[in-house]
Amino acid sequence: AQKITQTQPGMFVQEKEAVTLDCTYDTSDQSYGLFWYKQPSSGEMIFLIYQGSYDEQNATEGRYSLNFQKARKSANLVISASQLGDSAMYFCAMALGNFNKFYFGSGTKLNVKP
Amino acid sequence: NAGVTQTPKFQVLKTGQSMTLQCAQDMNHNSMYWYRQDPGMGLRLIYYSASEGTTDKGEVPNGYNVSRLNKREFSLRLESAAPSQTSVYFCASTRGQSSYEQYFGPGTRLTVT
Numbered sequence: 001a002q003k004i005t006q007t008q009p010g011m012f013v014q015e016k017e018a019v020t021l022d023c024t025y026d027t028s029d030q031s032y033g034l035f036w037y038k039q040p041s042s043g044e045m046i047f048l049i050y051q052g053s054y055d056e057q058n059a060t061e062g063r064y065s066l067n068f069q070k071a072r073k074s075a076n077l078v079i080s081a082s083q084l085g086d087s088a089m090y091f092c093a094m095a096l097g098n099f100n101k102f103y104f105g106s107g108t109k110l111n112v113k114p
Numbered sequence: 115n116a117g118v119t120q121t122p123k124f125q126v127l128k129t130g131q132s133m134t135l136q137c138a139q140d141m142n143h144n145s146m147y148w149y150r151q152d153p154g155m156g157l158r159l160i161y162y163s164a165s166e167g168t169t170d171k172g173e174v175p176n177g178y179n180v181s182r183l184n185k186r187e188f189s190l191r192l193e194s195a196a197p198s199q200t201s202v203y204f205c206a207s208t209r210g211q212s213s214y215e216q217y218f219g220p221g222t223r224l225t226v227t
Contacts (some may be wrong), residue, residue, distance in 0.1 A: 004156070033214050045157075045204060045218035091156050099214045100145060100164050101172060104156030 006105035023092030035097040120219035137205030144210040146188035
């Protein structure tokens with residue numbers, strides 16, 4: 001069963017604008033973690049942001065924020081003031097099983113236009 | 115501080131051949147992971163090791179074996195390679211103990227013909 005769903009295969013955003021990348025998840029566990037990773041065309045995986053299921057505040061890391069809506073089981077990534085270097089694949093992931101089993105979504109390809 | 119290193123970077127195998135992918139981390143992390151990434155898809159967990167001396171199956175373990183040689187090293191073995199195992203393989207590690215950010219290696223691109 002799909003545990004992480006990213007419904008936007010590709011998105012465009014104008015430079016300096018904000019963009020939201022969608023992620024929904026499915027679990028009956030009470031304790032879990034939600035992550036976003038960036039994968040540039042060079043192929044490496046870069047950690048962006050983490051949200052724990054018990055965290056009441058939305059996580060923020062610089063220009064990245066995670067809009068966590070527990071009841072809706074969504075964990076959307078918001079990138080503010082997009083830059084050309086933000087063009088990449090973005091993956092949402094969830095950690096279960098005492099944070100040992102990670103499940104990734106299929107990704108969203110973001111293109112930032114000048 | 116090299117982080118997570120993987121060898122080799124590229125490999126071509128014939129169907130039925132075997133090989134071992136090596137992974138090492140120098141961050142004193144407790145947990146290590148092996149993933150595969152097929153074209154246009156996200157990563158899928160093959161095996162993980164929550165601590166030295168333990169290994170467990172992930173989402174797609176069939177056709178693979180692993181060894182946690184020590185705290186630093188976690189290897190992935192393909193005993194009899196099949197074309198369906200053509201993929202990019204990533205190794206990752208986390209400190210664990212409430213720090214779950216995964217650090218990834220650069221990946222190994224494997225082609226099985």
